[in-house]
Amino acid sequence: xxxxxxxxxxxxxxxxxxxxxxxxxxxxxxxxxxxxxxxxxxxxxxxxxxxxxxxxxxxxxxxxxxxxxxxxxxxxxxxxxxxxxxxxxxxxxxxxxxxxxxxxxxxxxxxxxxxxxxxxxxxxxxxxxxxxxxxxxxxxxxxxxxxxxxxxxxxxxxxxxxxxxxxxxxxxxxxxxxxxxxxxxxxxxxxxxxxxxxxxxxxxxxxxxxxxxxxxxxxxxxxxxxxxxxxxxxxxxxxxxxxxxxxxxxxxxxxxxxxxxxxxxxxxxxxxxxxxxxxxx
Amino acid sequence: xxxxxxxxxxxxxxxxxxxxxxxxxxxxxxxxxxxxxxxxxxxxxxxxxxxxxxxxxxxxxxxxxxxxxxxxxxxxxxxxxxxxxxxxxxxxxxxxxxxxxxxxxxxxxxxxxxxxxxxxxxxxxxxxxxxxxxxxxxxxxxxxxxxxxxxxxxxxxxxxxxxxxxxxxxxxxxxxxxxxxxxxxxxxxxxxxxxxxxxxxxxxxxxxxxxxxxxxxxxxxxxxxxxxxxxxxxxxxxxxxxxxxxxxxxxxxxxxxxxxxxxxxxxxxxxxxxxxxxxxxxxxxxxxxxxxxxxxxxxxxxxxxxxxxxxxxxxxxxxxxxxxxxxx
Numbered sequence: 212x213x214x215x216x217x218x219x220x221x222x223x224x225x226x227x228x229x230x231x232x233x234x235x236x237x238x239x240x241x242x243x244x245x246x247x248x249x250x251x252x253x254x255x256x257x258x259x260x261x262x263x264x265x266x267x268x269x270x271x272x273x274x275x276x277x278x279x280x281x282x283x284x285x286x287x288x289x290x291x292x293x294x295x296x297x298x299x300x301x302x303x304x305x306x307x308x309x310x311x312x313x314x315x316x317x318x319x320x321x322x323x324x325x326x327x328x329x330x331x332x333x334x335x336x337x338x339x340x341x342x343x344x345x346x347x348x349x350x351x352x353x354x355x356x357x358x359x360x361x362x363x364x365x366x367x368x369x370x371x372x373x374x375x376x377x378x379x380x381x382x383x384x385x386x387x388x389x390x391x392x393x394x395x396x397x398x399x400x401x402x403x404x405x406x407x408x409x410x411x412x413x414x415x416x417x418x419x420x421x422x423x424x425x426x427x428x429x430x431x432x433x434x435x436x437x438x439x440x441x442x443x444x445x446x447x448x449x450x451x452x453x454x455x456x457x458x459x460x461x462x463x464x465x466x467x468x469x470x471x472x473x474x475x476x477x478x479x480x481x482x483x484x485x486x487x488x489x490x491x492x
Numbered sequence: 493x494x495x496x497x498x499x500x501x502x503x504x505x506x507x508x509x510x511x512x513x514x515x516x517x518x519x520x521x522x523x524x525x526x527x528x529x530x531x532x533x534x535x536x537x538x539x540x541x542x543x544x545x546x547x548x549x550x551x552x553x554x555x556x557x558x559x560x561x562x563x564x565x566x567x568x569x570x571x572x573x574x575x576x577x578x579x580x581x582x583x584x585x586x587x588x589x590x591x592x593x594x595x596x597x598x599x600x601x602x603x604x605x606x607x608x609x610x611x612x613x614x615x616x617x618x619x620x621x622x623x624x625x626x627x628x629x630x631x632x633x634x635x636x637x638x639x640x641x642x643x644x645x646x647x648x649x650x651x652x653x654x655x656x657x658x659x660x661x662x663x664x665x666x667x668x669x670x671x672x673x674x675x676x677x678x679x680x681x682x683x684x685x686x687x688x689x690x691x692x693x694x695x696x697x698x699x700x701x702x703x704x705x706x707x708x709x710x711x712x713x714x715x716x717x718x719x720x721x722x723x724x725x726x727x728x729x730x731x732x733x734x735x736x737x738x739x740x741x742x743x744x745x746x747x748x749x750x751x752x753x754x755x756x757x758x759x760x761x762x763x764x765x766x767x768x769x770x771x772x773x774x775x776x777x778x779x780x781x782x783x784x785x786x787x788x789x790x791x792x793x794x795x796x797x798x799x800x801x802x803x804x805x806x807x808x809x810x811x812x813x814x815x816x817x818x819x820x
Binding site for chain 1: 560563564566599
């Protein structure tokens with residue numbers, strides 16, 4: 212169980228992830244704000260509390276791995292890594308600029324602390340299964356955390372990986388689905404309905420949980436429960452809001468990739484700083 | 493490299509797949525990081541002995557080629573050395589993006605074996621007949637593409653690629669090859685083997701066409717034509733030096749491959765020629781067609797993969813060389 216104080220700290224961490232991500236993307240003038248913001252609370256719990264990592268030794272072989280298959284959420288992950296001390300915060304200002312170490316989509320060969328290269332949707336799932344199998348083979352206890360997008364699970368490769376992960380009994384693989392209901396062209400229900408996401412995973416032999424993806428305590432507790440499950444992979448379906456934390460983005464008709472003016476960035480920062488103040492008080 | 497050409501080029505008793513399995517078992521005994529993956533073709537590939545000897549290091553993922561390639565890449569990120577197999581068309585065209593991104597772009601360490609190249613898919617027919625796998629794989633930066641010609645070469649190459657880090661595509665005949673090299677021969681990846689020296693023309697061949705290239709050269713000798721024969725078993729990185737030398741010294745080139753002439757060995761050689769030392773060149777191979785079903789002998793005739801076709805193309809190349817020489 213997390214203490215009240217710790218929950219507060221993780222809420223602050225989550226808001227700071229959004230603040231640093233919007234500063235970097237606002238400096239650039241555009242970016243994947245929606246999906247970066249929807250997953251920020253889960254990232255805060257993972258990088259702030261749950262994951263066994265050592266920022267001074269990013270390739271530590273006993274570390275837990277994070278594979279964000281929806282690679283376009285890179286900006287939030289970079290912010291989380293910077294806030295944990297993997298590299299200076301100022302580095303984030305180079306996001307998507309020529310020669311940057313921080314591309315739109317996660318790249319393990321460019322960014323310190325990124326465990327896998329992703330971006331072509333669906334592929335992170337198989338990569339995560341491979342990593343989890345590798346750790347099983349070495350009888351290691353580290354966990355692999357996989358983040359999938361709700362639109363992304365329209366990719367067939369996801370279900371190939373889901374099927375084999377269950378067959379192989381990968382209890383060291385904990386997956387999150389960022390169920391923010393929107394994909395690039397609009398709402399999932401209008402494009403390709405997801406029906407019951409956890410129902411699908413369950414029928415493939417996974418342990419499933421549906422939780423509020425912006426509730427720090429619920430995310431932490433779900434991970435703790437997933438860790439108790441043996442011989443079965445676990446999925447935690449996060450009920451989220453795309454663009455969460457910035458009203459303009461949350462309510463924008465299309466928020467997968469948006470342009471951000473200086474005024475809009477100021478608006479976002481004002482709103483996020485207000486949230487920070489509310490948590491601190 | 494000490495490659496010794498055998499005198500009697502006959503069909504080998506041992507199948508290529510048996511040599512593949514034996515070699516991987518030898519490697520696995522020495523190196524615990526060697527793992528094997530397949531997509532429901534382990535028995536077709538003759539890998540059951542491996543799976544029995546090393547069940548914990550065998551991952552038969554079922555009918556999921558794209559997932560298999562991704563899992564192989566993920567395993568490699570934890571230090572494993574994966575050898576993943578499926579039929580050539582599925583290893584290449586079905587999983588192209590997975591091989592490109594999860595393996596190549598991500599700089600993971602994966603060996604992919606695509607079996608039954610070109611017409612050797614025979615009775616599996618056009619759906620299973622890869623005439624384009626070299627072409628697809630050649631588009632992936634830094635990949636190494638190998639086509640071992642017999643069990644001697646196969647064993648040597650499979651062992652050699654256990655150590656270096658990167659993405660490797662092995663284009664592999666599953667059944668009995670014609671023996672080209674004496675046991676114990678060794679090869680250098682990226683370096684062509686000169687099987688026969690000659691002055692008038694160079695025949696550059698890979699895979700099942702190597703024996704035909706040698707036969708063609710032998711017949712041409714009777715007609716007073718001296719042909720050099722190279723076995724270009726590494727299609728990428730291609731042996732630029734040997735190609736330029738052949739163009740300079742023999743003045744005409746003919747390529748032979750069990751693959752589409754578009755973007756296969758012929759294209760790779762042509763690229764080197766036009767950028768360095770243009771000479772008349774002819775290509776023997778599948779001329780932009782889809783495959784079809786049938787015995788290999790029929791398919792070889794159907795798709796121009798015969799000794800006679802090589803001889804015809806050599807003569808065409810020589811005519812062009814001659815006319816070019818006289819026009820100057």
